[in-house]
Amino acid sequence: MGDMQIMPGSRHRPPMKRPMWIIVLVSLVSMLLICAYVYPPRSHSACYVFSSRGCKAFTDWLPPIPAREYTDAEIASRVVIKEILSMPPTQSRNPKLAFMFLTRGSLPFEMLWDKFFHGHEGRFSVYVHASKERPIHVSRYFVNQDIHSEKVIWGKISMVDAEKRLLAHALKDPDNQHFVLLSDSCVPLYKFDHVYNYLMYTNISYVDSFEDPGPHGNGRYSEHMLPEIEMSDFRKGAQWFSMKRQHALIVMADNLYYSKFKDYCKPGLEGRNCIADEHYLPTFFHIIDPGGIANWSVTHVDWSEAKWHPKSYRAQDVNFELLKNITSIDVSVHVTSDERKERQVRPCLWNGMQRPCYLFARKFYPEAVDNLMFLFSNYPTI
Numbered sequence: 001m002g003d004m005q006i007m008p009g010s011r012h013r014p015p016m017k018r019p020m021w022i023i024v025l026v027s028l029v030s031m032l033l034i035c036a037y038v039y040p041p042r043s044h045s046a047c048y049v050f051s052s053r054g055c056k057a058f059t060d061w062l063p064p065i066p067a068r069e070y071t072d073a074e075i076a077s078r079v080v081i082k083e084i085l086s087m088p089p090t091q092s093r094n095p096k097l098a099f100m101f102l103t104r105g106s107l108p109f110e111m112l113w114d115k116f117f118h119g120h121e122g123r124f125s126v127y128v129h130a131s132k133e134r135p136i137h138v139s140r141y142f143v144n145q146d147i148h149s150e151k152v153i154w155g156k157i158s159m160v161d162a163e164k165r166l167l168a169h170a171l172k173d174p175d176n177q178h179f180v181l182l183s184d185s186c187v188p189l190y191k192f193d194h195v196y197n198y199l200m201y202t203n204i205s206y207v208d209s210f211e212d213p214g215p216h217g218n219g220r221y222s223e224h225m226l227p228e229i230e231m232s233d234f235r236k237g238a239q240w241f242s243m244k245r246q247h248a249l250i251v252m253a254d255n256l257y258y259s260k261f262k263d264y265c266k267p268g269l270e271g272r273n274c275i276a277d278e279h280y281l282p283t284f285f286h287i288i289d290p291g292g293i294a295n296w297s298v299t300h301v302d303w304s305e306a307k308w309h310p311k312s313y314r315a316q317d318v319n320f321e322l323l324k325n326i327t328s329i330d331v332s333v334h335v336t337s338d339e340r341k342e343r344q345v346r347p348c349l350w351n352g353m354q355r356p357c358y359l360f361a362r363k364f365y366p367e368a369v370d371n372l373m374f375l376f377s378n379y380p381t382i
Contacts, residue, residue, distance in 0.1 A: 074228055077256040081288055084249050095177040097196060098125045098170035102152075102162055103184035104132040107142065108366035112187055114139035115376055120192045125176055127169050129162050155267045159277040160258070163239070167248050180242045185312075185363040186299060187372055189327050195359050198298075202351055205247045208237030208297040209282035210344055214337030220274035222264040229260055229283060237282035240299040240362070250288065257284045296332035296348060300358035303335075312363045318371040330356050 070078070101107060107128070117124060117139075126145045128135060131152035137143045147169045152158045163181060170176050178199045188195065199206075211234075212218065221234045243251075258280065265274035285293045302311040313322070334344040348357035364372065 068227060071227065073256050077254065078288075080253055081250045084253065085246055085289060085292070087246065090174055090177070090245060092175045092177060094122060094175050095200060096123055096125050096173070096175045097199060098127065098173070098176040098179045100127045100129070100163075100166040100170055100179060100181050101184065102129050102131075102166065102181060103135065105130055105184075106133075106135040106137075107184050109184075109187055109364070109369055109372065110137060110139045110142055112369060112372055112376060114141055115373065116188045116192055117141045120196070123192075123196060125170060125173055127166050129166050131162060155273070155275045155277075157262045157266065157276045159239070160261070160280050163277070164252060167252060171245070171248055171252065177245050178242065179245070179248050180298075180360075181240055182299070182360060183240065183362055185365075186240070186360050187362070187364055188376075189300070189323065189359055189361055198350065198355075198359060199242055203244070205241065205243035205285070205293050206296065206298045207241045207243060207247075207281055207285050207293040208239075209235045209286055209293060209295045210237060210334040212236045212334070212336045212338075214339075216337035219337075220265065220272045220279065222270060222272065222274070224264040225260045228256060229287070233283060233287050234279065235282035235286045236278055237295075238297045238299070238301060239277040239281070240297050240301075240360075241281060242298050242359075247285070247289070247292065251281070251284070254284065257287070294349075295346065296357060298357065298359040300326050300329070300361040301363065310363055312365055313368055314365050315367045315371055318364070318368045318375070320375065323375060326358055326361055327356055329358060330354050332357055 099113075107113070117126075126141055128142060128146045129149045130146060131149055135142075135146065137145075147165065150158065150161065150165070152162050166181065167179060170179055180199070190198075217236045218231055218234055221231045223231075225234075261274075261276045261280040261283075265276045265279055267273045267275070305311050330348050332346050332348055336342045336344070347354045349355070
């Protein structure tokens, strides 16, 4: 027994300690990267937490956001619109402005417009859409210029239908090169030659369009407009446009985007008060040809009272000072409807040069006609 070699028994090894600090570190880094992807940095300084080269370098390795595939209807619509926009402008020996009046009945400032048009025969056309009663005309320029009209209800698609009806009639004349939509409370701020040159010798359309994240902007958007219209493309603006012939043609050619607003932009739908004439054209042009519009209207209106309707001018309000103030404005201002009430200010550029914004103004009460007639004859710039 003493000579027997005792073999060593197997050692009992303690379980290996897991490198917990590595697991914790990997978990923290993973969570940080996931959060950075889901909630990307919004300031340049935050970007340098992840990369010394800033936000661009950080986003380079992230998976690209997949581009949305256009629907068949979108492809067909965009092909037609692209073809129209690429066509050379119609050549006319006698280019004219088309003045399209959207009214309920008779035009209270018809004689003021008569004074405006006088002496410029052959350089303009007049079209009147009276939605309530047949107007009685007192100016020869308006006689026999009424088009077939339908009932118009404020806030509904029938307002857009009336605009398109006016455009359709005005487009029948190949000499009409620029189309101006006016209401019965609109008045001119300048003599005819100035208005003609301002509109005819520029290559853009004056369609009001801006982004409003508030309840009276994006708050009116409906997801039923997807996929063709995303909330990020939803825009707002005044309906009183002035557009070149190519843009008038694509408005008439469009049915895809129009149908979205016809079905899903109306007062009271899903608890929203979407006003079709305030959103259809601003959104349409933002999607189709954002660089082809000015994003402001050449028709002045005062929303400073922050009510449902703009400020109206009575006879005692109309004087030289008022017109001087309006015709000196050379920046366009939009105010958002959210709590921030953000003022979006941009210069009014005409062929790259800052100029006064407005050629027309509204809303004037009929009682102001005498004062306006006097001012039109004596005011140096009107």
